[in-house]
Amino acid sequence: MGAAxxxxxxxxxxxxxxxxxxxxxxxxxxxxxxGWTQPGGRPHAEAGALAQAGDAARGATAYxxxxxxxxxSTRGPACADLLIAAGIARxxxxxxxxxxxxxxxxxxxxxxxxxxxxxxxxxxxxxxxNPGFFSRMARGRSFVTLKLALSLDGCLAxxxxxxxxxxGAAARAHAHRERxxxxxxxxxxxxxxxxxxxxxxxxxxxxxxxxxAAVLSRSLGALxxxxxxxxxxxxxRDFADIDADASVLDVFVEGGAALAxxxxxxxxxxxxxxxxxxxxxxxxxxxxxxxLADLADAHGRWLPAGxxxxxPDRAEVYLRAPAR
Amino acid sequence: MGAAxxxxxxxxxxxxxxxxxxxxxxxxxxxxxxGWTQPGGRPHAEAGALAQAGDAARGATAYxxxxxxxxxSTRGPACADLLIAAGIARxxxxxxxxxxxxxxxxxxxxxxxxxxxxxxxxxxxxxxxNPGFFSRMARGRSFVTLKLALSLDGCLAxxxxxxxxxxGAAARAHAHRERxxxxxxxxxxxxxxxxxxxxxxxxxxxxxxxxxAAVLSRSLGALxxxxxxxxxxxxxRDFADIDADASVLDVFVEGGAALAxxxxxxxxxxxxxxxxxxxxxxxxxxxxxxxLADLADAHGRWLPAGxxxxxPDRAEVYLRAPAR
Numbered sequence: 253m254g255a256a257x258x259x260x261x262x263x264x265x266x267x268x269x270x271x272x273x274x275x276x277x278x279x280x281x282x283x284x285x286x287g288w289t290q291p292g293g294r295p296h297a298e299a300g301a302l303a304q305a306g307d308a309a310r311g312a313t314a315y316x317x318x319x320x321x322x323x324x325s326t327r328g329p330a331c332a333d334l335l336i337a338a339g340i341a342r343x344x345x346x347x348x349x350x351x352x353x354x355x356x357x358x359x360x361x362x363x364x365x366x367x368x369x370x371x372x373x374x375x376x377x378x379x380x381x382n383p384g385f386f387s388r389m390a391r392g393r394s395f396v397t398l399k400l401a402l403s404l405d406g407c408l409a410x411x412x413x414x415x416x417x418x419x420g421a422a423a424r425a426h427a428h429r430e431r432x433x434x435x436x437x438x439x440x441x442x443x444x445x446x447x448x449x450x451x452x453x454x455x456x457x458x459x460x461x462x463x464x465a466a467v468l469s470r471s472l473g474a475l476x477x478x479x480x481x482x483x484x485x486x487x488x489r490d491f492a493d494i495d496a497d498a499s500v501l502d503v504f505v506e507g508g509a510a511l512a513x514x515x516x517x518x519x520x521x522x523x524x525x526x527x528x529x530x531x532x533x534x535x536x537x538x539x540x541x542x543x544l545a546d547l548a549d550a551h552g553r554w555l556p557a558g559x560x561x562x563x564p565d566r567a568e569v570y571l572r573a574p575a576r
Numbered sequence: 577m578g579a580a581x582x583x584x585x586x587x588x589x590x591x592x593x594x595x596x597x598x599x600x601x602x603x604x605x606x607x608x609x610x611g612w613t614q615p616g617g618r619p620h621a622e623a624g625a626l627a628q629a630g631d632a633a634r635g636a637t638a639y640x641x642x643x644x645x646x647x648x649s650t651r652g653p654a655c656a657d658l659l660i661a662a663g664i665a666r667x668x669x670x671x672x673x674x675x676x677x678x679x680x681x682x683x684x685x686x687x688x689x690x691x692x693x694x695x696x697x698x699x700x701x702x703x704x705x706n707p708g709f710f711s712r713m714a715r716g717r718s719f720v721t722l723k724l725a726l727s728l729d730g731c732l733a734x735x736x737x738x739x740x741x742x743x744g745a746a747a748r749a750h751a752h753r754e755r756x757x758x759x760x761x762x763x764x765x766x767x768x769x770x771x772x773x774x775x776x777x778x779x780x781x782x783x784x785x786x787x788x789a790a791v792l793s794r795s796l797g798a799l800x801x802x803x804x805x806x807x808x809x810x811x812x813r814d815f816a817d818i819d820a821d822a823s824v825l826d827v828f829v830e831g832g833a834a835l836a837x838x839x840x841x842x843x844x845x846x847x848x849x850x851x852x853x854x855x856x857x858x859x860x861x862x863x864x865x866x867x868l869a870d871l872a873d874a875h876g877r878w879l880p881a882g883x884x885x886x887x888p889d890r891a892e893v894y895l896r897a898p899a900r
Contacts, residue, residue: 403874404850404894405863406730414871516856524856526728530894531874532840532848534866539729542858547738550727550855556888564880570728570854 384501440511708825764835
């Protein structure tokens with residue numbers, strides 16, 4: 253399953269509206285097929301692995317990071333049917349597919365065909381690889397990561413607005429990789445105008461992995477078109493426009509403070525990704541007034557989910573706690 | 577030496593103007609004497625360990641965390657002489673004593689008496705136990721820790737000033753232990769007036785370890801004397817008053833933002849101790865304008881020196897980098 257999860261990771265950021273899934277087929281102690289969801293979502297991981305295994309699939313065990321789909325679509329067959337037809341003897345599944353068209357029906361159909369099924373193996377890891385897909389299925393909306401590059405005292409710039417640079421090369425490279433895992437990068441109007449951001453992925457070998465970019469602003473009238481042309485960003489007036497687009501599972505919000513504050517007040521941030529530089533600034537705060545009535549209201553909302561050393565900086569991740 | 581360092585730690589916060597030192601005397605594989613600097617600085621660690629060892633000291637090895645003193649004072653004999661007179665066969669030293677009255681003379685005298693001397697064993701740890709003492713000797717001034725209790729976005733309170741609580745019980749207990757390691761707690765006038773801080777050590781068994789407290793303010797005239805009486809704090813107009821007092825080696829500055837900013841601008845902070853709560857506030861910043869001309873000036877000043885988990889919070893320590 254570890255190998256299947258690693259294969260699934262290859263597709264992250266490119267499989268929407270489908271989840272990133274990995275599949276390994278093992279027979280007699282040898283791997284006979286490997287597959288992962290291809291860009292755009294098809295072929296599915298199982299189809300790729302079965303094609304590679306060929307006749308060797310008969311009597312083999314298939315490890316899949318997400319329950320094989322039970323629904324036939326215009327884009328391809330149901331993977332549950334493919335596994336049955338190939339003569340697979342055992343299927344090991346990480347997580348149940350939250351898609352209501354499958355949601356247990358895939359595993360049930362495979363079991364009904366006399367194939368041994370094990371479900372729930374490293375389920376949390378499989379779900380964590382597809383936060384946007386699981387969010388869409390459970391809540392009907394995208395999964396939003398808010399990236400902040402902050403000093404120890406929570407500032408993102410000097411008081412005059414200069415912000416280059418807060419973090420170092422390792423943190424910036426990490427942020428570019430995070431971009432590559434998203435389906436949409438979103439910035440606020442102020443960031444577009446002030447920083448001229450190049451919303452691409454500047455990592456060797458991943459230059460083609462930049463997702464679409466959007467500018468979120470309620471007053472777009474006067475936005476210079478040249479800025480938009482430079483970044484290739486589209487214009488959006490409301491976050492609901494993002495949720496209405498099924499091809500957007502994972503959203504990466506890059507700033508600035510006004511947009512971050514707006515999304516936090518609206519409780520639309522699922523994950524905080526803070527690049528923390530070991531500096532003090534005493535300048536512009538990264539977050540504006542959140543309108544808290546009491547400090548107690550600030551507590552319990554964010555669960556620490558890991559710290560990564562990116563010397564001289566650190567990446568701190570916090571996940572939105574389940575609603576209280 | 578590890579045991580000697582642990583003994584030295586017992587004296588921390590109570591030995592000024594002397595450093596906290598530990599001593600273990602070993603003979604034939606057995607510990608025959610243990611000592612550490614007593615409150616007020618005397619007796620020294622070696623005197624205590626030798627008294628415990630008695631005749632067993634003859635031919636034994638003494639492990640000392642700081643070079644034995646070479647100078648006789650009105651308060652006691654020179655430890656170098658005591659070790660020689662006791663017939664110690666070998667002395668292992670962690671760090672050279674930076675006091676100019678010793679500064680190598682203690683080790684030299686012991687060696688001249690025909691005793692084997694090893695120096696530099698875990699020297700950095702011994703020095704780290706006595707930051708204030710080493711600072712006094714090297715720079716003629718106290719060692720200043722600035723404590724900040726901050727949200728992820730660097731705030732210490734809501735916009736209306738309410739600050740209870742940012743951090744949880746574990747972080748607050750850790751801060752009380754830090755108080756016990758200092759010789760003086762310093763707060764600004766605003767903190768005294770707004771927060772009514774009880775500047776004591778509320779940890780079971782350490783209630784008697786609270787250091788003196790002081791309020792630093794340039795305009796003390798109107799300070800309510802009742803507030804001072806409550807906290808037992810003294811009044812200081814200038815940080816130079818602290819440096820002029822030889823009984824203050826380690827200073828613990830607890831806030832608020834105005835005092836923190838003033839000390840940072842004056843480059844008088846040697847160690848940042850940030851208690852970081854996993855909350856967002858969007859309120860009052862923990863640090864004011866530092867007057868930076870450029871973001872580049874903010875970099876390279878603070879060296880990460882460890883993170884301690886104090887769930888749900890973290891303690892982050894940064895040490896002032898050597899002057900550039």
